[in-house]
Amino acid sequence: MxxxxxxxxxxxxxxxxxxxxxxxxxxxxxxxxxMGGGATGEKKEDPLDKGVDMFQQHVLKQGPQTNESAMEQAKDERISDAIRSGWKKATGSNFPVADK
Incomplete structure (x- = not known):
């Protein structure tokens, strides 16, 4: 040390x-x-964003997602937007969980 x-x-x-x-x-x-990162930004996430975080933490083993940087949260938002877009193309309706 x-x-x-x-x-x-x-x-x-x-x-x-x-x-x-x-x-x-x-x-x-x-x-x-x-810039919207940290624990404050985590509170503003919608349920789909939280689901993306859970997938990253538990399936991809990327560690805790409770205090992400603003850049990491922006990446998660792009992922959830892509999921919403894919859902809309496949079903013709909006994703059941509203975007914040």
Whole structure:
């Protein structure tokens, strides 16, 4: 453990997350939350978006989806939009769950 880690009590993973903007703190965390990411953005997801998150977490084993970055949430939204579009083309009706 280097001097910085001894002083802050952080490990290398925590340092990497903080410097990459993946953590919830610091300037990166504030920017991420302002762009719709983080736990605040998760609260605004519709049930289909939450289903995409569950699939990613449990089937694809991508880890917890409870505090995603704004970019990850935008990707999930594109996936759910594609599902809605496919549903509409296949059935001729809107997807049963409304988009938020």
């Amino acid at each position: 280097d001097t910085f880690n001894k002083f802050t009590g952080q490990n290398k993973t925590q340092n990497a997350n903080a410097s990459s903007g993946q953590g919830s703190g610091g300037v990166g965390g504030l920017f991420n939350n302002a």
